[in-house]
Each structure stands twice: as structure tokens, then as C-alpha cells.
Amino acid sequence: xxxxxxxxxxxxxxxxxxxxxxxxxxxxxxxxxxxxxxxxxxxxxxxxxxxxxxxxxxxxxxxxxxxxxxxxxxxxxxxxxxxxxxxxxxxxxxxxxxxxxxxxxxxxxxxxxxxxxxxxxxxxxxxxxxxxxxxxxxxxxxxxxxxxxxxxxxxxxxxxxxxxxxxxxxxxxxxxxxxxxxxxxxxxxxxxxxxxxxxxxxxxxxxxxxxxxxxxxxxxxxxxxxxxxxxxxxxxxxxxxxxxxxxxxxxxxxxxxxxxxxxxxxxxxxxxxxxxxxxxxxxxxxxxxxxxxxxxxxxxxxxxxxxxxxxxxxxxxxxxxxxxxxxxxxxxxxxxxxxxxxxxxxxxxxxxxxxxxxxxxxxxxxxxxxxxxxxxxxxxxxxxxxxxxxxxxxxxxxxxxxxxxxxxxxxxxxxxxxxxxxxxxxxxxxxx
Amino acid sequence: xxxxxxxxxxxxxxxxxxxxxxxxxxxxxxxxxxxxxxxxxxxxxxxxxxxxxxxxxxxxxxxxxxxxxxxxxxxxxxxxxxxxxxxxxxxxxxxxxxxxxxxxxxxxxxxxxxxxxxxxxxxxxxxxxxxxxxxxxxxxxxxxxxxxxxxxxxxxxxxxxxxxxxxxxxxxxxxxxxxxxxxxxxxxxxxxxxxxxxxxxxxxxxxxxxxxxxxxxxxxxxxxxxxxxxxxxxxxxxxxxxxxxxxxxxxxxxxxxxxxxxxxxxxxxxxxxxxxxxxxxxxxxxxxxxxxxxxxxxxxxxxxxxxxxxxxxxxxxxxxxxxxxxxxxxxxxxxxxxxxxxxxxxxxxxxxxxxxxxxxxxxxxxxxxxxxxxxxxxxxxxxxxxxxxxxxxxxxxxxxxxxxxxxxxxxxxxxxxxxxxxxxxxxxxxxx
Numbered sequence: 001x002x003x004x005x006x007x008x009x010x011x012x013x014x015x016x017x018x019x020x021x022x023x024x025x026x027x028x029x030x031x032x033x034x035x036x037x038x039x040x041x042x043x044x045x046x047x048x049x050x051x052x053x054x055x056x057x058x059x060x061x062x063x064x065x066x067x068x069x070x071x072x073x074x075x076x077x078x079x080x081x082x083x084x085x086x087x088x089x090x091x092x093x094x095x096x097x098x099x100x101x102x103x104x105x106x107x108x109x110x111x112x113x114x115x116x117x118x119x120x121x122x123x124x125x126x127x128x129x130x131x132x133x134x135x136x137x138x139x140x141x142x143x144x145x146x147x148x149x150x151x152x153x154x155x156x157x158x159x160x161x162x163x164x165x166x167x168x169x170x171x172x173x174x175x176x177x178x179x180x181x182x183x184x185x186x187x188x189x190x191x192x193x194x195x196x197x198x199x200x201x202x203x204x205x206x207x208x209x210x211x212x213x214x215x216x217x218x219x220x221x222x223x224x225x226x227x228x229x230x231x232x233x234x235x236x237x238x239x240x241x242x243x244x245x246x247x248x249x250x251x252x253x254x255x256x257x258x259x260x261x262x263x264x265x266x267x268x269x270x271x272x273x274x275x276x277x278x279x280x281x282x283x284x285x286x287x288x289x290x291x292x293x294x295x296x297x298x299x300x301x302x303x304x305x306x307x308x309x310x311x312x313x314x315x316x317x318x319x320x321x322x323x324x325x326x327x328x329x330x331x332x333x334x335x336x337x338x339x340x341x342x343x344x345x346x347x348x349x350x351x352x353x354x355x356x357x358x359x360x361x362x363x364x365x366x367x368x369x370x371x372x373x374x375x376x377x378x379x380x381x382x383x384x385x386x387x388x389x390x391x392x393x394x395x396x397x398x399x400x401x402x403x404x405x406x407x408x409x410x411x412x413x414x415x416x417x418x419x420x421x422x423x424x425x426x427x428x429x430x431x432x
Numbered sequence: 433x434x435x436x437x438x439x440x441x442x443x444x445x446x447x448x449x450x451x452x453x454x455x456x457x458x459x460x461x462x463x464x465x466x467x468x469x470x471x472x473x474x475x476x477x478x479x480x481x482x483x484x485x486x487x488x489x490x491x492x493x494x495x496x497x498x499x500x501x502x503x504x505x506x507x508x509x510x511x512x513x514x515x516x517x518x519x520x521x522x523x524x525x526x527x528x529x530x531x532x533x534x535x536x537x538x539x540x541x542x543x544x545x546x547x548x549x550x551x552x553x554x555x556x557x558x559x560x561x562x563x564x565x566x567x568x569x570x571x572x573x574x575x576x577x578x579x580x581x582x583x584x585x586x587x588x589x590x591x592x593x594x595x596x597x598x599x600x601x602x603x604x605x606x607x608x609x610x611x612x613x614x615x616x617x618x619x620x621x622x623x624x625x626x627x628x629x630x631x632x633x634x635x636x637x638x639x640x641x642x643x644x645x646x647x648x649x650x651x652x653x654x655x656x657x658x659x660x661x662x663x664x665x666x667x668x669x670x671x672x673x674x675x676x677x678x679x680x681x682x683x684x685x686x687x688x689x690x691x692x693x694x695x696x697x698x699x700x701x702x703x704x705x706x707x708x709x710x711x712x713x714x715x716x717x718x719x720x721x722x723x724x725x726x727x728x729x730x731x732x733x734x735x736x737x738x739x740x741x742x743x744x745x746x747x748x749x750x751x752x753x754x755x756x757x758x759x760x761x762x763x764x765x766x767x768x769x770x771x772x773x774x775x776x777x778x779x780x781x782x783x784x785x786x787x788x789x790x791x792x793x794x795x796x797x798x799x800x801x802x803x804x805x806x807x808x809x810x811x812x813x814x815x816x817x818x819x820x821x822x823x824x825x826x827x828x829x830x831x832x833x834x835x836x837x838x839x840x841x842x843x844x845x846x847x848x849x850x851x852x853x854x855x856x857x858x859x860x861x862x863x864x
Contacts, residue, residue, distance in 0.1 A: 139579025147571025150745035292742035300728035310724035313582035
């Protein structure tokens with residue numbers, strides 16, 4: 001039987017694009033046999049046609065004209081791997097308007113213009129698949145959308161940025177500074193020359209927006225996400241955290257209570273014995289708490305040529321099957337949740353907190369600190385003085401649950417105390 | 433718009449059946465909104481209609497006549513939750529012959545009669561979904577079949593039996609005996625009164641057969657799987673393993689090299705720092721190594737009413753979408769792999785090994801042991817004498833890679849040495 005062919009057009013021939021091309025070549029027979037159809041690469045657009053990509057490709061497929069890829073009648077699926085919110089936005093819009101299904105790995109585009117892009121796909125009744133935009137080689141979007149389709153998602157705690165996780169792992173294991181760990185990450189190719197998107201938490205926030213939007217069926221505004229990165233994080237706090245039985249991870253935390261949803265990104269202490277704490281190096285992991293499946297976790301490489309290509313191809317396979325059977329939007333791009341969600345203000349979020357203060361080494365000083373916390377209704381679970389030496393001693397305080405509003409006020413007051421040297425350090429705790 | 437209704441018929445109203453009924457009731461609106469169709473429970477068959485299940489159900493839906501469920505014209509999907517290879521086999525066959533898609537959680541049936549059941553489903557061109565037969569609430573079957581569809585699966589190492597993992601975790605954490613940990617598991621409801629299926633490894637083997645068959649596209653014969661359980665496993669070895677930087681897990685190991693596939697189930701030492709080692713208690717986890725996605729891991733509750741119902745409902749949703757769009761067998765029940773696989777004989781399997789021997793406390797004894805190993809080409813990575821005391825001292829030996837054939841011969845010879853007291857203990861090591 002002659003297999004039906006499905007034409008694939010690629011926008012963006014960078015690292016992931018080359019991975020998709022290589023995988024389509026290498027596993028062509030495997031895919032044809034598994035899918036009962038043949039995926040054919042019809043056209044590949046990039047602004048640079050000369051760069052060496054490590055894959056062989058018939059030059060007649062290459063073009064600098066991205067629109068010609070979308071308009072090519074032999075292209076059934078448009079795969080957008082350009083990234084960013086410039087040309088990618090125009091081209092994805094163009095493809096959807098042309099009624100062509102889109103597979104994309106573009107987290108920034110969907111997190112910043114999700115309302116527009118998902119809305120257009122729905123109006124045009126066209127598929128948009130975005131599995132590779134969160135978690136690289138981990139099929140987490142599919143797991144949430146299909147595997148857990150019968151569940152109400154209660155919370156998601158996730159390590160979504162390999163660069164940050166690599167840096168924190170190095171700092172903890174080797175006791176090195178943030179600067180040295182970042183330099184090492186750059187040397188290994190795990191961090192960009194300009195690492196701001198990663199280390200300041202925006203990349204994680206983009207992915208958190210996508211996971212929250214997917215789980216709750218309406219686009220969560222990026223502006224409503226509280227974002228803190230790991231820039232200049234102190235090795236000391238990783239060490240103290242370990243002494244307390246915790247590890248520190250840059251976590252995306254998504255929680256739903258009733259109609260309220262909180263979405264936040266910040267360094268977080270997680271119990272050492274928890275599976276999430278054992279996720280080291282450039283790996284990502286997504287912990288999902290849902291009403292039926294209860295706790296599930298998904299782990300893998302959050303980036304990289306082949307892992308990302310794996311997920312892109314999984315999405316292409318789905319769209320190809322849909323095209324073959326004349327199905328569109330087999331599942332909604334985002335899960336419907338039956339009700340609108342409301343973003344909870346960060347001020348209302350409650351967690352336990354770790355505080356590190358440098359206090360004047362003098363009797364009665366700790367009492368001043370506890371008085372400030374107490375005045376804001378914050379109670380203390382543990383307080384311990386670390387190695388002393390100079391005029392000031394580091395003191396670590398672990399609090400019970402306290403809301404951000406009260407904690408922020410307390411931190412401001414603490415910083416102003418004469419007996420406190422420098423800015424107090426605060427890390428939120430999730431006991432998972 | 434009136435939603436199309438899809439009729440569901442349930443065979444087996446036990447724990448998981450009650451979970452499916454409860455979830456269909458509780459999340460009815462959510463499912464309708466997400467799927468764009470309404471799942472309607474039409475009939476439920478069980479031999480016992482009186483037992484209290486903790487869910488309300490219109491008695492008119494209940495019947496003791498399972499065939500009437502399959503034959504009911506309003507039942508579009510047959511969900512088999514009876515388990516075992518008796519009535520379930522007849523009924524699944526009947527449903528497939530009647531052209532009705534089947535969703536099942538029955539690992540024993542598919543592992544022991546997979547050729548027959550999957551073959552029938554293919555001939556009749558009917559869907560058979562079996563997600564809940566492996567890994568409970570973890571959507572691992574879907575991940576392999578769809579998420580990783582573009583990948584060649586290289587290996588799978590998995591913790592697939594919550595009872596065994598609970599027992600091993602208790603033994604390691606509390607330093608208690610196998611017997612006490614088993615009794616505790618039974619008290620907590622984590623182990624059956626007759627725990628043989630779990631602790632002797634057969635349940636894990638059933639699931640391993642399914643994962644291997646799924647990954648390599650042809651049914652792996654259960655008889656070709658090497659199976660060892662954890663019965664009477666010694667707490668001592670968990671302790672010694674920990675000293676060496678390992679934890680011991682009952683692992684299903686599936687590995688492909690070229691056309692050769694090995695499938696085995698046995699207690700296995702895994703590095704303490706590996707994510708798999710951090711999987712404690714009744715949780716399951718599946719580590720997949722594939723050519724594109726590289727390493728991914730899936731973790732969650734391997735059993736239980738709601739987690740299993742979550743996966744059953746995910747499968748029902750898929751089948752319902754297929755029925756609605758007139759699609760059948762959207763993906764093959766088992767992945768095609770482009771070539772036949774050949775089962776590797778256990779004798780040809782190579783791993784590193786941990787050995788514990790009780791040796792007469794006398795000079796030259798260790799030399800006798802190493803001579804036996806050396807004669808079989810087995811080289812030693814480390815040997816250490818543990819706490820001494822009596823006439824015999826425990827000695828732990830860690831070997832480099834050695835094949836089972838040679839190791840089995842060496843173990844027989846070692847057991848026969850006069851200076852060796854009792855049967856040598858051997859645990860295989862996977863460095864993952």
C-alpha cells in the first residue's frame with residue numbers, strides 16, 4: 001500500500017531545526033511504519049543558508065523566503081522554530097490564517113501573545129501544537145492535555161530551566177560561587193553569552209504561563225506572574241539549606257485554590273528526600289498534583305537538539321494523523337476547566353520562609369528580630385546561629401506559613417534595624 | 433450545541449471500577465467541556481451487586497450478565513476491569529469480535545495472551561487501550577506510544593510494583609526484616625493477603641512484557657523473561673549497598689542492542705544519587721532511554737483507585753474521540769519498530785555484580801574466592817570485609833561487567849568451597 005504523504009515545512013533552520021531534519025532522515029522508516037504515513041520535508045526557510053548544520057539537505061529545499069514555505073501547496077504542516085516574538089509572530093499568524101496547522105517550540109510567543117495566537121487557532125479551527133515549548137524532550141504538554149484529561153490540576157511545581165538548575169547544582173556540589181558556576185555553564189554550552197533570559201527567570205516564567213494556561217484553560221497573563229531569578233544567589237544559602245535538609249531549585253509554582261490561581265517563579269527550598277530535589281544538572285522536571293492521578297512527575301532534558309526534536313516530531317505525528325483522518329483540534333489546545341480562573345495577587349500567597357540575617361553579636365538582638373516578625377503575625381519554626389567570628393553573626397530563621405504581604409513588611413523593617421547588617425536574604429520553602 | 437454521547441460499559445465493579453464511576457460522576461462537566469462529548473455510563477457488570485463501593489449508582493445499570501454489557505447497543509466502549517485471564521479473556525475477545533473498542537487495565541491478560549488479544553484487535557480493526565495496566569496513574573503507555581513516537585527505545589529501567597518498593601523502602605529506612613516490612617505493607621493495604629504475585633516479581637514481569645512489547649512492536653513472550661522477586665531479601669544487603677553508594681530496587685530492565693532484546697526482573701542496585709533511587713514507598717517510576725529524547729523518567733502512583741481510574745479515563749477519552757471522528761486505531765496498539773526482535777538469553781546478559789559471601793576467617797581464603805572468579809574471567813572492582821566477629825566474616829565483592837553464564841558457574845563453585853558458609857548472595861548492579 002502506498003502511504004499517504006504529509007508535507008512538512010520548516011521555519012528556522014537552527015539547532016532544533018537541524019535536529020528535526022536529522023531525525024526525519026534517520027528515523028524515516030520507523031516513523032512511516034508507526035504512523036502509516038510518510039512525513040516529507042518540503043521546504044526549509046532560514047535567513048542564513050550557508051552555515052554548517054551537520055545535516056545533509058537538498059539545497060533546492062532551502063529558501064530565505066519564509067512566506068513561500070507557508071504558501072507552498074505541498075506543505076501541510078508548518079513547523080515554527082525561529083523563536084522570539086518578531087518574525088515568528090507574523091509567520092505563525094500567517095500560517096493559521098492560511099488554515100495550516102502549526103507546530104511550534106516558541107514559548108516566548110505563546111506566553112506573551114497567547115490570547116492572540118490561541119484565539120486565532122480556535123477561530124480558524126486549526127491545530128496548534130506546542131509540546132516542545134515546555135520541557136524539551138519531556139512529553140509533559142501531552143501528559144497534561146491527554147493523559148490527565150480527566151483530572152482537575154491542583155498544582156504544578158517544576159524545574160523548567162536547565163541553565164539555572166545546572167548552576168545551582170554546581171554551586172551546591174562544588175561549593176563555588178554563582179559567577180564561577182555561570183562561567184562554567186557558558187563554557188559547557190549550557191548558558192548563552194547573554195544569560196539574562198535564563199538566570200533572571202523569564203524563560204521559566206514563559207513556560208510557567210504555558211503550563212498554567214494549559215491546565216486552567218485560559219491564557220494566564222505573564223504580567224501577573226511573580227518572577228525572581230537566581231542572579232548572584234549566595235552559595236552560603238545552598239549550604240545552610242542542605243544543613244536544614246533542603247535543596248534550592250529555581251521553581252515554577254502553580255497552585256489553584258477554588259477559582260484562584262497563583263503562578264510564581266523563584267528560588268525555592270525543597271526537601272532533600274523529594275524526587276524533585278534529586279533532579280540535577282541540566283535536567284528539568286514537572287511535578288503535577290491532580291485530583292485523580294494524585295502526584296505524578298515527568299523528568300528529562302529540558303533543551304538540546306535531539307530531545308527538543310523528539311517532542312516536535314511527536315507533535316508533527318499527531319497533526320499528521322489528524323490531517324489523515326480529517327480531524328481538527330482533536331483536543332483543545334488548552335484544557336477547558338469549566339470556569340474562569342482569577343490570578344491571585346502575590347501579596348496573598350502564603351509559604352514558609354527561610355531567612356538569613358547578619359546580626360550584631362550582642363545579647364537581646366534576636367529578640368528584636370522576633371519582635372518584628374511577631375508584630376506581623378509571623379511565627380518562627382526554628383532559629384539557629386551559624387558559625388560566628390566577626391562583629392556580626394549569621395542567623396538563620398525558618399518561619400511557619402506567612403503571607404507575602406506580611407513578610408514583605410517585616411523584611412523592610414528588619415533591614416532597617418540598626419542591629420541588622422546588609423539586606424536580609426529570604427528563600428521560600430515548598431514542602432511538597 | 434447538544435453534545436454527542438458516548439456509551440461506556442463497565443466489566444468489573446471492584447476498587448478501580450468504583451473509581452471510574454466516581455470520577456465520571458464528579459468530573460462529568462469537566463470531561464464534557466474538554467472532550468466536546470459526553471461519556472455516559474450505560475451498564476456495569478459484576479458478580480457481586482450488593483457490596484458497598486462508596487459510590488452511588490442507579491441500580492438499573494447493574495447486572496451480573498457481562499455479555500449483556502458488551503451486547504448492549506448503547507455501549508460504545510467496553511471497559512474491562514475484572515483482571516486475570518479467565519472471564520476477562522473471554523469477554524475482551526467477545527467485545528473485540530463485536531467490533532467494540534476495549535479499554536483494559538489487565539496486565540496479566542495482555543502479558544500472557546498478548547499475541548491473541550492484540551492480534552484479534554488488529555484483525556478486527558478495533559481499538560484496544562491498556563494504559564492503566566502499567567504504572568497506575570502514570571501516563572507512561574501514552575508517552576511511549578505517542579510522545580516518543582519518533583524515537584528508537586534503547587532501554588527501560590522501571591520500578592513497577594508499589595508493594596515491593598514499599599517493602600524495600602521500609603527495610604532500608606527502618607532497618608527491619610523482609611517479614612516485618614511485608615506485614616506492615618499488608619496492614620497498610622499495600623500488599624494482598626496472598627502477596628506472591630507481587631513479591632515474587634510476576635506482577636512486575638507482566639508489566640515489563642507490556643512495556644517491551646509496546647516499545648518493540650511485537651509481543652515478548654513472558655516465558656523469555658528472567659524473573660526474581662524480593663522474597664526473604666536480607667536487610668543486610670540494603671545496608672551494605674547504601675555503604676557502597678547504592679539503593680536496591682526491584683527493577684524491570686529492558687535493553688535493546690541491535691535486534692537483541694533482554695527483559696529481566698530482579699533486585700538491582702542503583703546509584704543513590706540517581707532519580708530512580710529517590711523513588712520511595714508505593715510509588716512507581718519508569719526511566720526511558722531513547723535515541724532522540726535521551727533520558728526521560730515518569731513517576732507516580734502505580735496503583736490505587738483514583739490514579740488507576742485517571743489513566744482508564746484518559747484511554748476512554750481517546751477512544752471516544754476516535755469514535756466521534758470515525759477514526760480507528762489512530763496509533764497502533766504496539767509501536768512498530770521496523771524489524772523483528774530476538775530475545776537475548778539470560779546467560780548472555782552482562783552486568784556488574786555485588787556478592788556477599790561468608791568466609792572462614794583465615795588467611796588465604798579471599799585468594800581462593802578471587803581464584804574462582806578469575807577462572808571464569810570475572811574481575812573484581814572492589815572487595816571489602818565487613819564487621820567481623822565469629823568464625824566466619826561477611827565479605828562484599830563488587831565485580832566489573834560479567835555475563836550471567838560465567839557468574840552462575842562461579843557462584844556454584846563458590847558455594848561449594850569449604851571456606852564459604854551458606855549460599856552466596858548476588859545482586860546485579862545497573863549504573864544507569
